[in-house]
Amino acid sequence: MGRRNKNRKNNTNPFAQRKRDRKNEAENGTKIDRRSEPYVEILRENEFFFKFYKSQKIVPEEEWEIFVKTLQSSLPTAFRVTGCRGESETLLDIIKSEYFTDYLKQAAEEGEKTVEKPFALPWYPGELAWQLQLSRKDIRRSEVFYKLHNFLIAETNAGGISRQETVSMIPPIVLDVKPHHRVLDMCAAPGSKTAQLIEALHADMEEKRELPTGFVIANDIDNSRCYMLVHQAKRLNSPCFLVTNEDSERFPDLQCTNKETGKVENMQFDRILCDVPCSGDATLRKNPDIWTKWNPAHGTNLNAVQFRITKRGAELLAVGGRLVYSTCSFNPVENEAVIVRLLKESEGALELIDASDLVPGLKFSPGLKKWQLSSKDMNFYGEFSEVPEKYHTVLRPQMFPPEDVDKYNLERCMRILPHHQDTGGFFVAVLAKTRPVPWQKNLQAKESSPAVAAAPQRKKRRLGGYKEEPFVFFQGDEDIFSSIKSFYSLRDDFIPTCLLTRCFTGKKKNIYFSSDSIRDIVLLSGDCVKIINTGVKVFVRCDNKNMSCAFRLAQEGLPSVNEFVGADRRLLLEKSDLVTLLHNIDPTKPPKIEELSDVTKERIASVTPGSCILEYREEKLQLTLVGWRGTTSLRAYIDQNETVHMLRLLRADVSKYEVNKFKKVEDQVESEEIQEELGNQENQEDAAGDDKVEPELVEKDEGEE
Numbered sequence: 130m131g132r133r134n135k136n137r138k139n140n141t142n143p144f145a146q147r148k149r150d151r152k153n154e155a156e157n158g159t160k161i162d163r164r165s166e167p168y169v170e171i172l173r174e175n176e177f178f179f180k181f182y183k184s185q186k187i188v189p190e191e192e193w194e195i196f197v198k199t200l201q202s203s204l205p206t207a208f209r210v211t212g213c214r215g216e217s218e219t220l221l222d223i224i225k226s227e228y229f230t231d232y233l234k235q236a237a238e239e240g241e242k243t244v245e246k247p248f249a250l251p252w253y254p255g256e257l258a259w260q261l262q263l264s265r266k267d268i269r270r271s272e273v274f275y276k277l278h279n280f281l282i283a284e285t286n287a288g289g290i291s292r293q294e295t296v297s298m299i300p301p302i303v304l305d306v307k308p309h310h311r312v313l314d315m316c317a318a319p320g321s322k323t324a325q326l327i328e329a330l331h332a333d334m335e336e337k338r339e340l341p342t343g344f345v346i347a348n349d350i351d352n353s354r355c356y357m358l359v360h361q362a363k364r365l366n367s368p369c370f371l372v373t374n375e376d377s378e379r380f381p382d383l384q385c386t387n388k389e390t391g392k393v394e395n396m397q398f399d400r401i402l403c404d405v406p407c408s409g410d411a412t413l414r415k416n417p418d419i420w421t422k423w424n425p426a427h428g429t430n431l432n433a434v435q436f437r438i439t440k441r442g443a444e445l446l447a448v449g450g451r452l453v454y455s456t457c458s459f460n461p462v463e464n465e466a467v468i469v470r471l472l473k474e475s476e477g478a479l480e481l482i483d484a485s486d487l488v489p490g491l492k493f494s495p496g497l498k499k500w501q502l503s504s505k506d507m508n509f510y511g512e513f514s515e516v517p518e519k520y521h522t523v524l525r526p527q528m529f530p531p532e533d534v535d536k537y538n539l540e541r542c543m544r545i546l547p548h549h550q551d552t553g554g555f556f557v558a559v560l561a562k563t564r565p566v567p568w569q570k571n572l573q574a575k576e577s578s579p580a581v582a583a584a585p586q587r588k589k590r591r592l593g594g595y596k597e598e599p600f601v602f603f604q605g606d607e608d609i610f611s612s613i614k615s616f617y618s619l620r621d622d623f624i625p626t627c628l629l630t631r632c633f634t635g636k637k638k639n640i641y642f643s644s645d646s647i648r649d650i651v652l653l654s655g656d657c658v659k660i661i662n663t664g665v666k667v668f669v670r671c672d673n674k675n676m677s678c679a680f681r682l683a684q685e686g687l688p689s690v691n692e693f694v695g696a697d698r699r700l701l702l703e704k705s706d707l708v709t710l711l712h713n714i715d716p717t718k719p720p721k722i723e724e725l726s727d728v729t730k731e732r733i734a735s736v737t738p739g740s741c742i743l744e745y746r747e748e749k750l751q752l753t754l755v756g757w758r759g760t761t762s763l764r765a766y767i768d769q770n771e772t773v774h775m776l777r778l779l780r781a782d783v784s785k786y787e788v789n790k791f792k793k794v795e796d797q798v799e800s801e802e803i804q805e806e807l808g809n810q811e812n813q814e815d816a817a818g819d820d821k822v823e824p825e826l827v828e829k830d831e832g833e834e
């Protein structure tokens with residue numbers, strides 16, 4: 130655990146202190162140089178925390194020691210191979226056969242002591258999620274793991290994997306999302322679970338070459354955190370996704386068209402995730418600063434907001450739908466207390482379900498039926514009648530276990546403890562709705578006809594930093610669309626009204642695509658909900674004289690339009706040619722057509738200059754990318770992250786992207802030594818009256834840089 134500062138009092142929070150120092154510095158206009166200050170390791174202890182949880186009995190007596198010991202250690206790294214890409218199987222093969230083997234071999238050679246084999250999480254479908262018995266810090270700080278580290282960063286950027294804490298993968302799995310589901314993620318940012326929900330929505334649809342009929346709406350109250358959601362989802366290229374910025378306690382009634390009746394009605398969701406704000410004390414392994422500031426009031430203070438968000442979720446849930454409540458807190462007042470109050474107030478409309486069959490092999494403790502509340506001064510109360518009056522506004526009657534607690538099946542909740550399988554902690558409850566909840570409002574939408582609602586929305590500026598550009602859907606008769614349709618020979622069943630831009634007037638730069646259901650929501654509800662983002666970029670303006678259409682294809686939207694593009698804008702490539710293209714993505718030096726294989730040259734002849742789709746197929750793997758067919762050259766039109774990802778899938782050489790930062794530092798030190806040596810020589814030679822520098826040494830130094 131490193132060096133401990135035994136003298137530092139536990140209640141002095143170094144992070145808060147640093148914040149105070151920075152504030153003072155900003156006010157005084159001074160900046161303290163802290164580089165020479167020793168690194169202070171956080172003391173991973175908190176007597177209040179220990180006393181509180183011992184008395185709650187969340188851990189059996191005999192497991193207490195191992196529970197605490199595990200909490201005090203660093204968290205292993207975990208990641209998922211993202212599921213909605215056809216390439217995941219190939220990537221998984223490569224990870225297992227190359228990266229894991231390589232790092233185990235190297236670690237053994239270099240005598241790294243504690244290297245254990247990575248293992249697939251037994252309860253995650255398709256062996257796609259892995260845990261490495263190494264913390265992020267271990268991977269970052271040791272040269273032995275630099276290839277693995279590079280791989281994790283590059284594939285995260287390309288969307289091939291998602292680095293996510295093991296336990297945080299559980300809620301989306303037990304939510305059990307299918308492609309036709311209308312999904313709401315109420316507290317979504319930064320969005321690792323949202324990404325999983327989107328992947329589940331698209332699962333299987335890639336093979337069927339269809340878009341899901343359902344969608345995911347990801348919401349967060351924090352405007353800036355909403356952009357984290359946009360960033361997360363961007364890698365998944367889903368047109369069935371919408372980001373909103375609302376207080377979930379009052380999430381507005383969205384409107385949608387009932388496909389069967391054609392009538393407009395209030396939206397009910399099939400799946401809702403309430404991953405509510407919480408004290409986060411189950412993330413102590415990842416966030417050790419919580420040790421320094423933990424007290425029971427953090428949990429108690431959050432109970433009301435957690436309840437109100439979930440209560441609104443229950444209202445928005447369709448009968449027959451499923452709601453998952455989760456926190457990364459151990460505290461019963463943030464968990465069982467919220468759930469049991471909701472069940473009680475729902476008068477049987479909601480029930481807890483046992484979802485353990487969806488996570489086979491996952492170890493967890495059943496929910497508690499008995500818990501206590503504690504005041505800030507650590508006095509414990511088993512029921513409200515024991516609470517002194519001065520605490521009556523803080524410790525509320527509904528936070529205690531009700532008398533009829535047994536009838537609510539709280540044992541069906543899952544509390545994952547860190548020592549169960551060397552992870553962080555988590556709490557998950559899965560609720561089913563059997564009939565409307567008693568507080569449910571009328572489901573009838575206000576009088577409105579689809580025709581009226583489908584008019585483009587005006588750009589709105591509201592309080593609270595809402596500055597988004599409008600979402601302007603095509604009417605279907607735009608000249609731009611006719612030229613795109615004819616250049617790309619788009620199939621007739623492509624729906625032009627699902628295309629949108631972000632401006633009413635002026636030259637359109639980017640054209641986006643959203644699914645039919647998302648379009649319906651934006652048009653009907655755009656005025657009552659703060660929409661932050663939707664749509665994937667499918668076409669980008671490029672006024673190139675060699676192309677008769679003003680728009681090129683965009684890689685991120687390719688999966689959405691690929692099916693519809695005609696054969697005359699497609700080019701099947703040989704593997705060697707694709708590798709050549711990927712090794713030469715510099716737009717100023719595109720590969721010459723004459724340098725490509727004869728078979729590719731022959732196929733190119735039937736594709737006129739301009740934007741096109743490049744395809745590659747082998748038994749398991751199919752790659753599709755945007756290309757540019759020039760008059761004498763051919764190039765791949767993708768960014769570096771995607772390039773490395775594809776090269777890796779093709780098992781081609783990616784060594785030029787493998788930067789060994791340790792080697793770089795060594796080289797730098799070596800180079801500094803050389804410079805120093807040169808300086809000495811110069812001094813000596815200066816002293817001797819000759820200012821010439823050894824050319825060989827200088828060249829070598831420059832080359833290495």
Ligand SMILES: C[S@@+](CC[C@H](N)C(=O)[O-])C[C@H]1O[C@@H](n2cnc3c(N)ncnc32)[C@H](O)[C@@H]1O
Nearest residue numbers: 316317318319320321322350351376377404406
């Ligand atoms: C535990 S985090 C969610 C983590 C996220 N689900 C994930 O997997 O990345 C809780 C989030 O709830 C948001 N939040 C807090 N109060 C909210 C409210 N009343 N309505 C909507 N979001 C809220 C916070 O901004 C925060 O981003």
